[in-house]
Amino acid sequence: MSFETFSLTIENYVAQVVFNRPERANALNQKAWQEMKAIFEELDENEDVRVIILRGNGRHFCAGIDLELLMQVAQSAQKCEGRKRENLRRQVLDLQAPINAIEQCSKPVLAAIHGGCIGGGVDIVSACDMRYCTHDAFFTIKEIDMGMVADLGTLQRLPKIIPSGIAREMAYTGRNVSGQEAERIGLTNRSFVDADTMLAEVMNIAQVIAAKSPLSIRGTKAILNHSRDHSVADGLEYMATWNAAMLLSDDLTEAFQAKMQKRDALFR
Secondary structure (H helix, E strand, O other), X not given: OOOOOEEEEEEOOEEEEEEOOHHHOOOEOHHHHHHHHHHHHHHHHOOOOOEEEEXXXXXOOEOXXXXXXXXXXXXXXXXXXXXXXXXXHHXXXXXXXXXXXXXXXXXXXXXXXXXXXEOHHHHHHHOOOEEEEEOOOEEEOHHHHHOOOOOOOHHHHHHHOOOHHHHHHHHHHOOOEEHHHHHHHOOOOEEEOOHHHHHHHHHHHHHHHHOOOHHHHHHHHHHHHHHHOOOHHHHHHHHHHHHHHHOOOHHXXXXXXXXXXXXXXXXX
């Protein structure tokens, strides 16, 4: 697959998805939103991929939605107010869909963040499984300074990642959260001194995940997402049904045999 606004490489079961509009601080135009959705839907089905790293190219991770696209969304040739609002609602849902595709992708997605993670960039990393950053990274919910309510997932996902009061402070003030503060509040798993150190460690984590049972990793992500959005009782009921369907697998057999033979497991 080739793309205009992203680069994609796959090696040793690890896919690297890279925002590739450095001249625009990796702000996402219409093409980029479409390509992001296509990439994560394709990687979800690709058996050569077990884990995904999402990162930026250039000085910043991602500046969110391109302002030209934002202006296009705000404009409409419709004269009927009802149809105009209906069309605007559809456009917002269309912009939410690529970020949903990250969360719904069955493979873990690790965000490696340097520089600015702004506006829609925060929406994107909130949908990832884990986040890692550099000390000089910064996160800002910029929509409040543009007279908008963040509408692509930050307000829904971020309060389930960090304390609600801090999420509200970020959303109400639009202030920058540094990489080291992001680690302290739990927005990122870890903060690193520079991008090279971060990428080396993120790749190491990705390789550890890629060596595990692919079926079990996909199931673990599905269960974690379900458990986040349901009660403990509902989660346990769903877990029992899941394992009734998925527990007895070739991966389970291979894991047991590898343990008994004192070797690394090799999963297909």
